[in-house]
Amino acid sequence: MKRIFLIGYMGSGKTTLGKAYSQACGLEFIDLDWYVEGRMHKTINELFAEKGEQGFREIERAMLHEVGEFENVVIACGGGTPCFFDNMPYMNSVGTTVFLDVDPEVLFRRLKIAKMKRPLLADKTDDELTETINSALSQRLPYYLQAKYHFNAEQLESHRQIERSVKLLDQLLNNQTI
Numbered sequence: 795m796k797r798i799f800l801i802g803y804m805g806s807g808k809t810t811l812g813k814a815y816s817q818a819c820g821l822e823f824i825d826l827d828w829y830v831e832g833r834m835h836k837t838i839n840e841l842f843a844e845k846g847e848q849g850f851r852e853i854e855r856a857m858l859h860e861v862g863e864f865e866n867v868v869i870a871c872g873g874g875t876p877c878f879f880d881n882m883p884y885m886n887s888v889g890t891t892v893f894l895d896v897d898p899e900v901l902f903r904r905l906k907i908a909k910m911k912r913p914l915l916a917d918k919t920d921d922e923l924t925e926t927i928n929s930a931l932s933q934r935l936p937y938y939l940q941a942k943y944h945f946n947a948e949q950l951e952s953h954r955q956i957e958r959s960v961k962l963l964d965q966l967l968n969n970q971t972i
């Protein structure tokens with residue numbers, strides 16, 4: 795039975811690589827944000843606006859414990875999931891955690907074009923976005939580094955790169971020599 799949790803900052807590739815890896819390996823794919831939106835019938839933005847970040851985090855934890863029961867699944871977490879409550883020890887106790895490690899410059903480039911759907915980034919200028927990424931990473935790395943595996947997820951900018959990253963992730967998780 796496989797239960798793989800992908801963690802990392804916003805824009806690190808959890809959803810993109812998770813979906814591609816699950817398809818390549820015949821596993822179910824769950825994006826925790828999408829799961830939350832489906833169960834609550836509200837978008838992440840609406841949940842933040844109506845319940846605040848604390849309220850969102852309590853819902854996120856409850857949904858994590860739901861999907862933490864699923865089998866043969868790849869779960870793309872939200873960027874903050876590991877950093878609240880006992881979520882990181884929980885994921886390490888029920889599955890295999892993988893930290894998608896991406897340079898802040900690459901995160902900036904990716905998030906600059908994809909920030910509007912993320913309430914924590916939506917209205918930030920370029921300088922504010924850079925500052926937010928760097929300060930969040932310094933606060934969150936202690937959680938991300940508790941992952942069993944660390945994977946460089948900087949090669950996700952084309953289908954060919956995604957395919958290559960899927961192969962490299964599979965080799966890492968199955969301890970095959972490259």
Ligand SMILES: Nc1ncnc2c1ncn2[C@@H]1O[C@H](COP(=O)(O)OP(=O)(O)O)[C@@H](O)[C@H]1O
Binds near residue numbers: 807810905951
């Ligand atoms: N279909 C796509 N085409 C091109 N780039 C994409 C596509 N999907 C995602 N990306 C790039 O990969 C980055 C990672 O996105 P995503 O997988 O949503 O990360 P996460 O789930 O960790 O926040 C995006 O910000 C974007 O730059």
Ligand SMILES: O=C(O)C1=C[C@@H](OP(=O)(O)O)[C@@H](O)[C@H](O)C1
Binds near residue numbers: 802827873875912914
């Ligand atoms: O880093 C965070 O605190 C968040 C990351 C988002 O998920 P992605 O990492 O998939 O963007 C989403 O859970 C929410 O906007 C909060």
Ligand SMILES: [Mg+2]
Binds near residue numbers: 808809870871872
């Ligand atoms: Mg995502």
